Amino acid sequence: MHPTHPASSLDHPAPHIETVTIVGGTGALGLGLATRWAHAGVHVRIGSRRADAAKATAANLPGASGGENAEMIKDAPVVVVAVPFSAHIETIRSIADVIQPGQLLIDTTAPMVPGRRGLRPITPWAGSAAEQAQDLLPGGVSVVSALQTVSAATLRDTARHLDEDVLLCGDKKVDKEAAAALIARIPGLRAIDCGPLDLSGVCERMTALLIGVNRRYKTHAGIRLTGLSTPKLEQPA
Template identity: 40%
Template sequence: MQNAASATIAVLGGTGKEGGGLALRWAHKGHRVIIGSRTAERAQEAAAEMNATLGTNNVTGAANPDAAAQADIVVLAVPYAAQQSTVKEVEGALAGKILIDVTVPLVPPKVSRVQLPDGGSAVEAVQKLLGEGVKVVSAFQNISAHHLTHLDAEIECDVLVCADDVEAGDTVVALAQEIGLRAWYAGPLCNSVVAEGLTSVLIALNRRYKVPGSGIRITGV
């Protein structure tokens, strides 16, 4: 298993709420974090804001290809519409690395309705695109960004981690646990359809019961 504790992590889409929340938590735990965005300027602005919040210099910003090139582990946290184009943009920097894909195939405006692409996993499609040289891991789809930015709050939602490479999956489980989340290796990458679909279910629950971030718990383990 890769040493998650010392990894440099690039978060592509780190200027958004979900990616930014994950980046903030990893930086808070001492990781070197690189915010990736379509423009370096926007990424650098987000990095400066995080450093000001944390009182550290652990976060830097760069355009997506440069961020991916500098990292040991790359996190993809962009909207579904930008998933594949972003992957193609950074493909040359991903060889031999773990790519954690947080993508949920939400199709506005009906985001509370499950709409999996061709009935399959959006994350598994990325593994097929990249080939065996990149270890793609699905994780964090069901964690509300609302909770991630509150660093001292306990998050009552488990993380389902799916990967064809079990060792890569265990690395991501460790990264999730490090930032205060309960995480479970939930089988091969094709099982990611469950986590991806659950996000729309949780959005529906949030709307129906007027809560900011419903979640899931795995029991009996």
């Protein structure tokens, strides 16, 4: 039996989220998240610039639907952006007129560029990708930074057990609790409240380091924090 641990370090019950839209759901990380959430019973909406690609991806996932980003974002309580940094600004700007106040955006983007010895982190003008998204989105849309350090390959392989932490940054605790509740639908992931959104750059930069470690050791290691007390928010049955 694989090891288990509490689902979140946040200490208040959060809404049981039943629907999530993934912008970039046909990409590596987006598809990995979609696969895990769909198999956990979450209604996944796959968003893409190409409706045909989104629908083809959704057809292989239980209960999922697919379409153009604008269509999939409408009325979704949570929108996850899972695109490479090179497409980040364009993607956020393209959905800024569609996403509405009260919706939550989870940004998974890690700003990286190829370097002489592998990927290296870079710092966007806003300080982090998540802060960049917050600056480009309309007021009333909250952003939480999360999921950068979880391996896309491991997520897609549902036979592999997860046992790692997800680092959350955001300015409102209620939004981090909602994000943690959604993350908790994936068995083996524990959400950790790492503070306000202006710390998200620290978490984003860890991604390049972790990718380098995984390449050197030929594995799919994740992040794990030790010594945390048992939180009250438990993973749904």
